[in-house]
Amino acid sequence: MDLENIQISDEGLDVSKKYQLKPEIAEVVIRESDKIFGGIGGFVITSSDNIMAPNAGIDKSNARKGKVILYPKDPYLVAEQLRRKIFLKMSIHVGVILVDSRLMPARIGTSGVAIACAGIEPVLDMRSKKDLDGNPLKVTFQAVVDNLATIANHKMGEGAESKPFAIVRNSGATLTDRKIDSSEMAIDPDQCVYVRGLSNPPKKQ
Amino acid sequence: MDLENIQISDEGLDVSKKYQLKPEIAEVVIRESDKIFGGIGGFVITSSDNIMAPNAGIDKSNARKGKVILYPKDPYLVAEQLRRKIFLKMSIHVGVILVDSRLMPARIGTSGVAIACAGIEPVLDMRSKKDLDGNPLKVTFQAVVDNLATIANHKMGEGAESKPFAIVRNSGATLTDRKIDSSEMAIDPDQCVYVRGLSNPPKKQ
Structure with missing residues (x-):
């Protein structure tokens, strides 16, 4: 997929700013994800097609410059x-x-x-x-x-x-x-021991 | 390890109450973990010996009644x-x-x-x-x-x-x-994209 002509939505700009992603990457991540759980600089944890992954599994490193590789439709x-x-x-x-x-x-x-x-x-x-x-x-x-x-x-x-x-x-x-x-391979993230456990710490930090 | 004669600490009682674990299990989990990240009913996410796992990897299901199996020392x-x-x-x-x-x-x-x-x-x-x-x-x-x-x-x-x-x-x-x-196989949890990402959601929920 070519990154050059992507229209960036408001949500794309928000995610781009909060997690220090390029706006084009943030926009593609949003389009490819069912949910964004959170993130750190350069990465968001997403769920798409029942797979939890950083940045919706989008692959920049194997693509030519200015392009990204998405999961098949x-x-x-x-x-x-x-x-x-x-x-x-x-x-x-x-x-x-x-x-x-x-x-x-x-x-x-x-x-x-x-x-x-x-x-x-x-x-x-x-x-x-x-x-x-x-x-x-x-x-x-x-x-x-x-x-x-x-x-x-x-x-x-x-x-x-x-x-x-x-x-x-x-x-x-x-x-x-x-x-x-x-769905046969996936747990609803709301039921996942990691997702729920990591967002429910023993004391407020 | 025998669960019967374990002395429960205050921290053990806290963790037991917050995450609905048996006090004896909570106590063993605390002793076996380097850190508790959080949890849900019946499980806490811990790090011990650089391995992130539910309940410090403690195994009840393969043990005889009243006992648990720990990782080797x-x-x-x-x-x-x-x-x-x-x-x-x-x-x-x-x-x-x-x-x-x-x-x-x-x-x-x-x-x-x-x-x-x-x-x-x-x-x-x-x-x-x-x-x-x-x-x-x-x-x-x-x-x-x-x-x-x-x-x-x-x-x-x-x-x-x-x-x-x-x-x-x-x-x-x-x-x-x-x-x-x-340490050669482990990332410091503070550097981990899941740990940090899942505890840093896009909007307060």
């Missing part, structure tokens, strides 16, 4: 189209995950996140399972596609490696033909 | 001892990562985090590298041991699978003999 459709193409060309059933890098709170370095997926169960539901002592499990889901996204991102690299995809074998994931929705 | 020493034992018994150089499951902000399901490691470079420094267009990289580290922890955790499972370890081959990670410090 309908990433689940893109993933499904890829899955069908692979089946038609190679007659194999695969799960497809669109991957971006993300940061973990208070940790150095990038892990991965699934922007969208097709043909693969996104989370493993363990609610009926027991732990070793026979107690019901408290942690009840495994973030299957995020975990596969993380190891794929790890292998693809961040720089000029030019590895646009990675093949994960023997992942243990379950393939499926049903349509996957972004 | 000196996890880097434990990792180093394991590495040496493996070398002495099998004459192979390996990197050792102690793994716990963790949650990502606003996502469903568990990924992994490295509690400690030995014999392996914890992050990949890409600050001197360029991206495809020759621009300096903005994302400059890859969270190598957290990413390997995530895929190991994915394979080990959360329930009664009884898989206490996973072997990762061809990880691309760099082995090393130098001592690793927990």
Whole structure:
């Protein structure tokens, strides 16, 4: 996307000023986000398509000067189209995950996140399972596609490696033909232990 | 650790009341944490040994009734001892990562985090590298041991699978003999885009 001819809204100017973002970047972030939670100089924490990320996942560093790279408009459709193409060309059933890098709170370095997926169960539901002592499990889901996204991102690299995809074998994931929705991988931020916890400190500071 | 005979401090009572934790759990969380950032009913977000986690990583669900499982006292020493034992018994150089499951902000399901490691470079420094267009990289580290922890955790499972370890081959990670410090994987929470961003909303709410 070209930054040059973007019309900046009042909200764009506000966000730009408060968080020291270029007005054009602030405007694109607002258009791409469902919600802005807050920010610091140069970054806002946003939620878009049920993914919490700095600056709505907008990528300046991989783009040519004056341009930014946005997430695809309908990433689940893109993933499904890829899955069908692979089946038609190679007659194999695969799960497809669109991957971006993300940061973990208070940790150095990038892990991965699934922007969208097709043909693969996104989370493993363990609610009926027991732990070793026979107690019901408290942690009840495994973030299957995020975990596969993380190891794929790890292998693809961040720089000029030019590895646009990675093949994960023997992942243990379950393939499926049903349509996957972004809400299946996401918690409402109002329910999230980090979002609510970090905005509710023990004493006023 | 046995919860029965724990002396509850005033701070323990405060935290217990504010965040609806059992007083004994609140007390152990305080003792195990370097800082409490905030919380919601039943959980506080803490930092301990440079790992941000709900309730200081204390595990009730895998413990027998009346007990909790804490992180090892000196996890880097434990990792180093394991590495040496493996070398002495099998004459192979390996990197050792102690793994716990963790949650990502606003996502469903568990990924992994490295509690400690030995014999392996914890992050990949890409600050001197360029991206495809020759621009300096903005994302400059890859969270190598957290990413390997995530895929190991994915394979080990959360329930009664009884898989206490996973072997990762061809990880691309760099082995090393130098001592690793927990600060190499962690950002000071005061510098963290999530911690600062989430506590600095666009409008007073």
